Amino acid sequence: MSTPTTPEASPLGKPSTYQTQYQPSLLFPIARLGKREEIGISGTLPFFGVDIWNAYEVSWLNLRGKPQVAIATFTVPADSPNIVESKSFKLYLNSFNQTKLADADALLQLLRQDLSAGFGAPVHVTLTTAEGFSGLKLQEPQGLLLDRLDIEVDQYQPNPALLKADPNQVVIEETLVSHLLKSNCLVTGQPDWGSVQIHYVGAAIDQESLLKYLISFRDHNEFHEQCVERIFMDIMRNCAPQKLSVYARYTRRGGLDINPWRSNFSTAQPPSNCRQARQ
Structure with a gap:
């Protein structure tokens, strides 16, 4: 896993070759500390929370080569030392596109392992497969x-x-x-x-x-x-x-x-x- 570095060194704004075989090294962590110091946060955080990521373009192959699709949700604790730059996250997810896996649980295991390493803290991951798409609802924030x-x-x-x-x-x-x-x-x-x-x-x-x-x-x-x-x-x-x-x-x-x-x-x-x- 790459050492956290600056946003300018990330894949953002640069031409990218899409990898279609599993490649966890694509994830690009960026330390939260610098921007937090900029707004006066040091030491103990004055808040707790999460970053909820939803990925709508998740696909892999089963062992017979048939594509599978899902929507993934990643819940990242706010006290994790890093964020992961979003383009690198997208490139990482696309690296599964031609990767054969036994089942959705095998994908979940890799996602949890790699993203927890990238963010520097345990990341909760869930998958909604096509059978569950009809149960997803829209809702506007209340207030x-x-x-x-x-x-x-x-x-x-x-x-x-x-x-x-x-x-x-x-x-x-x-x-x-x-x-x-x-x-x-x-x-x-x-x-x-x-x-x-x-x-x-x-x-x-x-x-x-x-x-x-x-x-x-x-x-x-x-x-x-x-x-x-x-x-x-x-x-x-x-x-x-x-x-x-x-x-x-x-x-x-x-x-x-x-x-x-x-x-x-x-x-x-x-x-x-x-x-x-x-x-």
């Missing part, structure tokens, strides 16, 4: 829609100073949702589209200011996981909620979607992995 607000926007780089909450106000609990999150790939600059759900307990966060803040990521270059952690930290510092969860659902690229969730209260349950209409 009050911020996008209803008629606001004027002129900032398109993250500006935490936009965030406001009056500490003298009564403590409330609410869930807010926006579909207007957009950022760009850290290396290629390609757009990443997402929806974000924010659940908090604390003084009421000014909703217009929060929506402007979320929109301010529009020209920002950062990976999905890093954007969600930046949002979490900015809200904590500027609005000081007692409890906070941030969950983003990003649209897929290359057959993969990435859905990071971060929370700081022990009673919070990991979110359901329900695909949205845009996914």
Whole structure:
């Protein structure tokens, strides 16, 4: 397994030859630490959570050479030392395309082994085979829609100073949702589209200011996981909620979607992995 290195050294933005025989060395880990230090995280993490990856282009051959297909879900703990760059993840999954395996369990064993090594922590993997496709449902995130607000926007780089909450106000609990999150790939600059759900307990966060803040990521270059952690930290510092969860659902690229969730209260349950209409 490759040693974690910088995004610039990854396969992103470079011509790639697709390998169709199993090749775990294609996975490209990137350490989380550098970007976390950039937003003021060091030592003990101020949150826990997971990154939920869904892969819609998973295929392999059975021992008679007949193609098999499935949708795979990977649940990566937020305290893993690495992320895995998404293009390398796609190349790795495609390396199974002409690989003969005894059954789906054999594939699961390899996926768990290789991805746990790449992320540096145990990765939970599930497969939904074709027989289960009809049971998969669409569901939009629940909460009050911020996008209803008629606001004027002129900032398109993250500006935490936009965030406001009056500490003298009564403590409330609410869930807010926006579909207007957009950022760009850290290396290629390609757009990443997402929806974000924010659940908090604390003084009421000014909703217009929060929506402007979320929109301010529009020209920002950062990976999905890093954007969600930046949002979490900015809200904590500027609005000081007692409890906070941030969950983003990003649209897929290359057959993969990435859905990071971060929370700081022990009673919070990991979110359901329900695909949205845009996914």
